[in-house]
Amino acid sequence: MKFKFIKLNALLLPVYFGAIIHLTSCNSVVTQSSNSAEDGQDNLVYKLVWQDEFDYPGLPDTTKWRYDTEGNEAGWGNNEAQHYTSSVGKNARIENGVLKIAAHKEEFAGKEYTSARLVSNTDWKYGKIEVFARLPNARGTWSAIWMMPGGWSFNDGNWPEIGEIDIMEHVGHNPGVIHASAHSKDYQWQKGTQKTAVISVPDATEVFHSYILEWTPDALKAFVDDSLYFEYQNEGLGETKWPYDKPFYLILNVAVGGEWGNINGIDDEAFPQIMEIDYVRIYQMDERHE
Numbered sequence: 001m002k003f004k005f006i007k008l009n010a011l012l013l014p015v016y017f018g019a020i021i022h023l024t025s026c027n028s029v030v031t032q033s034s035n036s037a038e039d040g041q042d043n044l045v046y047k048l049v050w051q052d053e054f055d056y057p058g059l060p061d062t063t064k065w066r067y068d069t070e071g072n073e074a075g076w077g078n079n080e081a082q083h084y085t086s087s088v089g090k091n092a093r094i095e096n097g098v099l100k101i102a103a104h105k106e107e108f109a110g111k112e113y114t115s116a117r118l119v120s121n122t123d124w125k126y127g128k129i130e131v132f133a134r135l136p137n138a139r140g141t142w143s144a145i146w147m148m149p150g151g152w153s154f155n156d157g158n159w160p161e162i163g164e165i166d167i168m169e170h171v172g173h174n175p176g177v178i179h180a181s182a183h184s185k186d187y188q189w190q191k192g193t194q195k196t197a198v199i200s201v202p203d204a205t206e207v208f209h210s211y212i213l214e215w216t217p218d219a220l221k222a223f224v225d226d227s228l229y230f231e232y233q234n235e236g237l238g239e240t241k242w243p244y245d246k247p248f249y250l251i252l253n254v255a256v257g258g259e260w261g262n263i264n265g266i267d268d269e270a271f272p273q274i275m276e277i278d279y280v281r282i283y284q285m286d287e288r289h290e
Contacts, residue, residue, distance in 0.1 A: 044128075044214070044216070044285060045285070045286045046127070046128050046283030046284060046285060046286060047283060047284060047285075047286045048281060048282070048283055049124070049127070049282055049283060049284050050064075050120075050122055050124070050281075050282040051279065051280065051281045051282065052064050052065075052099075052279065052280045053097070053278075053279045054094045054097055054098060054099045054277065054278065054279060055097050056094060057094055057095070058089070058093065058094060059087060059089060059092065059093060059094070060092055060093075060094065060099060060118060063121065064120065064121055064122070065118045065119065065120060065121065066118070066119050066121055067084065067085070067086035067087060067092070067116065067117065067118065067119075068084065068117040068118070068119045068153075068154070068251070068253075069083075069084045069085070069086055069117070070153050070154040070155055071154035071155075072084055072109065072111070074154070075258070076154065076255070076258070077154075077159070078255070078258035078259045078260070079257065079258055079259055079262070080142075080255045080256065080257055080258040080261070081111060081112055081113050081140075081256045081257030081258070081262070081266065082103060082111055082113040082114060082115040082254075082255055082256040082257070083108045083109045083110070083111035083113070083114050083115075084114075084115055084116055084117040084253070085108070085114050085115070085116060088114070088116070090102060090104060090114070091103075091104070091114055091115055091116035092116035092118060097278070098276050098277065098278055099252075099276070099277040099278075100274050100275075100276055100277075101115065101116050101118065101143075101252060101253065101254050101274065101275045101277070102115070102116070102254070102272050102273070102274045103115035103136070103141060103254045103255075103256050103271060103272060103273045103274075104271055104272045105268050105271040105272070113256040113257075113271070115253065115254045115255065115256060116253065116254070117251065117252070117253035117255075118251070118252045118253065119249055119250070119251050120249045120250040120251075120280075121249075122249065122282075123149075123150035123151075123247035123248055123249040124247055124248065124249075124282055124284065125245070125246060125247040125248075126215050126216055126217065126284065126285065127215060127282060127283055127284040127285065128212065128213065128214050128215070128282070128283040128284075129147070129167060129212065129213040129215070129250060129280075129281075129282055129283075130210055130211070130212045130279075130280070130281045130282075130283070131145045131167070131168070131210070131211045131212075131250075131252070131277060131279075131280050131281075132208050132209070132210050132211075132277065132278040132279050132280075133145065133168070133208060133209065133211060133275060133276060133277045133278070134204075134205065134206070134207060134208045134209075134275070134276040135168075135170045135204045135205050135275055136170075136172065136205065136254060136273035136274055136275050137172055137175055137205035137270075137273070138172045138266075138267050138270035138271065138273045139172045139173045139264055139265060139266065139267040139270070140172055140173070140256055140257055140261055140262060140264075140265060140266025140267055140268075140270075141170075141171070141172040141254060141255070141256060141261060141273045142169070142170075142171050142172070142254070142255040142256070142257075142258055142260060142261030143168075143169070143170050143253070143254045143255070143275045144166065144168065144169045144170075144251065144252075144253055144254075144255070145166075145167045145168040145169075145211050145250070145251070145252055146164065146165060146166045146167055146168075146169070146250075146251050147164070147165040147166075147167065147213075147248035147249060147250055147251065148162070148163075148164060148165075148248060148249060148251060149162050149163055149243075149246055149247070149248055149249075150246065150247035150248060150249055159183075160183040160184055160185060160188045161184070161185040161240070161243065162243060163182075163183065163184055163243030163244055163246075163248075164181075164182070164183040164184075165181075165182055165213065165215070165220060165244065165248060166179065166180055166181040166182070166183075166196075167180060167211050167212070167213045167222060168180065168211040168222075168224075169181070170204065171260055171261050171263075172261070172267070172273075173261075173263055173264040175204075175205060176200055176201050176202045176203070176204050176205070177198050177199075177200055177201075178198060178199050178200075178201050178204060178211075178224055179196060179197075179198050180196065180197055180198075180199075180213075180222030180229070180230035181194050181195060181196035181197075181230075182194065182195040182196075182220050182232050182244070183195075184239075184240060184241055184242065184243050185239075185240040185241075185243070186240045186241045187241060195220075195230075195232040196230070197222070197229050197230035197231075198229070199224055199227065199229040199230075201224055208276070208278055209224050209225055210223070210224065210225050211223075211224060212224070212225075215244065216285075217234065217245060218233065218234050219231060219232060219233045219234060220232045220244065250280065250282075252275070252277060252280075254273065254274075254275045256273075
């Protein structure tokens with residue numbers, strides 16, 4: 001597959017900076033490393049260790065997921081406009097084998113919108129995370145697939161020193177532009193030093209794509225389908241730059257507004273807005289092939 005490289009500019013990306021690639025639709029499910037032979041790297045062999053195929057109706061499986069509401073009053077540190085609910089089918093439900101995280105325009109607990117933020121009950125150290133999803137498209141939405149350290153919660157603070165891995169972020173005012181980033185004490189967006197890149201996926205709000213992280217002691221790599229577009233190599237300079245040698249859990253959420261999502265305002269007429277997730281699969285290295 002050939003890619004078109006596009007120059008990044010301040011109008012397209014007012015907060016994040018990085019390389020951008022153009023990607024056409026190509027939905028693929030892989031069980032080995034997503035690196036192509038052209039990358040000049042050996043393929044990693046993974047085994048499936050955790051999954052949710054959402055092949056059941058109703059609310060998300062509470063043995064696998066919990067609802068995160070801890071930062072509601074603080075606007076999640078980003079002046080976000082939504083109130084994340086807990087066990088409310090309107091905001092997080094499974095229909096026809098698909099998890100739907102839905103943001104609604106409605107007043108609740110002092111906020112003008114409701115949504116859901118799901119957190120995995122399990123955390124993992126290294127591996128491959130794959131989420132097959134279709135994204136919301138309205139101006140003002142901020143959907144994300146990302147990871148935070150095991151045992152950490154919003155009120156613990158100490159961000160970004162503790163580390164953050166963003167597998168996929170998408171804001172509705174830049175439709176089809178997918179972001180992956182890594183945040184640490186020394187590399188963070190407030191300083192403009194975060195490790196980040198973007199890829200153009202024009203049909204991200206229309207069809208499902210695989211959003212993939214490959215995470216080893218040596219590197220973080222992000223893919224859309226089989227296309228590598230973000231890579232951060234461990235520089236070996238300590239935890240202030242690489243706080244990723246510990247378990248992290250997975251987060252799925254649709255925020256509304258916030259410092260980034262609200263840059264061009266919120267289109268209230270476009271709600272409800274839904275992020276749909278067909279499956280989540282977690283792989284770790286097969287020790288027989290290490």
